[in-house]
Amino acid sequence: MADNRRSKVVTEGPQRSPNRAMLRAVGFADEDFIKPIVGLANGYSTITPCNMGINNLAERAETAFKQAGAMPQMFGTITISDGISMGTEGMKYSLVSREVIADSIETVCNGQNMDGVLAIGGCDKNMPGAMIAIARMNIPAIFVYGGTIKPGRYNGQDLTVVSAFEAVGQYSAGKIDEEQLLGIERNACPGAGSCGGMFTANTMSSAFEVMGMSLPYSSTMAAEDEEKAESTEKSAFVLVEAIRKQILPSQILTRKAFENAISVIMAVGGSTNAVLHLLAIANTIGVHLTLDDFESIRQRVPVLCDLKPSGRYVTVDLHNAGGIPQVMKMLLVHDLLHGDALTISGQTIAEILVEVPDEPPANQDVICSWNNPVYQEGHLAILKGNLATEGAVAKISGVKNPEITGPARVFESEEECLDAILAGKINLGDVIVVRYEGPKGGPGMREMLAPTSALIGAGLGDSVGLITDGRFSGGTYGLVVGHVAPEAAVGGTIALVEEGDSITIDAHQRLLQLNVSKEELAKRRANWQPPQPRYTRGVLAKYAKLVSSSSLGALTDLHLG
DSSP, rough: OOHHHHHHHHHSSSGHHHHHHHHHHHHGGGGGGEEEEEEEEOOSSSTTTTTTHHHHHHHHHHHHHHHTOEEEEEEEOOOHHHHHHHHSSSGHHHHHHHHHHHHHHHHHHHHHTTTTTEEOOOTTTTTHHHHHHHHHHHEEEEEEEEBBBOOOOTTTTEEEHHHHHHHHHHHTTTTSSSHHHHHHHSSSSEEEEEEEESSHHHHHHHHHHHTTTTTTTGGGGBBBHHHHHHHHHHHHHHHHHHHHHHHHHHHHHHHHHHHHHHHHHHTTTTTTHHHHHHHHHHHHHOOOOOOOHHHHTTTOBBBBBBBBTTTBOOHHHHHHHTTTHHHHHHHHHTTOTTOOOOOSSEEEHHHHTSSSSOOTTOOOOOOTTTTTSSSSSSSSSEEEEEEEEEEEEETTTEEEEEEEEEEEEEESSSHHHHHHHHTTTTTOOOEEEEOOOSSSTTTOOOBBBHHHHHHHHHTTTTEEEEEESSSSOTTTSSSSEEEEEGGGGOOOOOGGGGGTTTTETTTTTEEEOOSSSHHHHHHHHHOOOOOOSSSSSSSHHHHHOOOOOOOGOSSSTTOOO
16 A cells, blocks of 8 residues: 555554554554544534534445445534524634634644545535645545535425525515515525535535546535435545545646636636635645636636526536536537546546536526527626725626626625615615625625625615625625725725725726726825724634735635745
């Protein structure tokens, strides 16, 4: 066996017997000490439906590892439910949890000298957190997605968690009554699994499948279906073989893999958060990736899938129509995917896709034909200008006219903004500015699902712009621009905007501009004072001190070398 680090630690000489003693207490026999020891990072919790079915999958993987000739060691890692903490102070911990998850997996696997790791996660930050750890450690690894939730149903309509947020806006605008509001809320989430549209969890699971770090078709399986458990079991066998062959993340997470992921994210209409997370993972593994790469790929990849939040279908519908491999094959046929990229199974992307049809099934309209896409170009545009010299991310799917020039409506927090929307104080043509919600300023870069859903629910999604140095939920759509960098807390131009200033959002020109003279901006900058930290102790204080710009992935270890 090649370079089995843990086995060396516990088998070289009689002086290693104390190490063995503690392992015997957890079930090791004499013959087990020559087997690869595999970490099983289990994201199970009852905090959120995204993760409540994961323990069954972890136990299935544990059994499979033993059958494959490995010794699994299971340990827990945390999750934060974005959907539950959304719109509250608790949402500040969401992006922070990505770093905590990465740190915890790295700590256990390196502290115990494990030969490989299988990570199982569900909610949004589980996936990038695990992959950052995998990139840091560079030991054989595979990711298992806990699975997507099945759609809720009410009055003949498919529902997701975003339906509940949008219903609040509809109720406030007088479009639905209280009975309908409660009916949507009670039926939106019917069981286990991550949010059902092409929101952040399903976007990142899809990206990891494309990158070769998860098994084919696994990223769109429903959490409660047997095939998800079977895929988990197979993942354990694949990982043990990868340990034997020493197939490492650095061989898989290459520049080609990241380009493949971006292409598929554009094709499926994925979340803005994928930009942030892929930048972070690439930086960690040592691949040069910038915001400009997303823009260049966007311009040549069409949106092929009609998925929520802006489309009609949910992720289980995509799975039934052929899943991510079908989308990948269409891109491969049109030279928009690197077929020679390696996967954890040892096969290339082209080898995995050889039996997949070139075109999607004719009896469905979830995946559109190549000649009739949802949009001719990708939906995640990178905007720059004096309001975002480092860049910002605009999600323009479902927007009739992705450009607006209007007066700024300035809010210092998400809560202030939401109150104004629900009170009917936002007018057609306004450009909302929500600032001091960035990585440092929030801290934690909260998602703005509540305000953006309220705008959609009130019928203002096409006529009001919203920009922020915070993030957006994967469930967000409309004329919205997030990840504005530099952020307000470090003196970015967004900190200098005043009520009534003219702002231009123009996705066609990829422009985010504050229409104020340089001289006036210089005066404002001279008078600007950085705010006092909102937290001085604890994890949020540490995060604010360490975190990098969102344009670099909002990493906490970027500048420590």
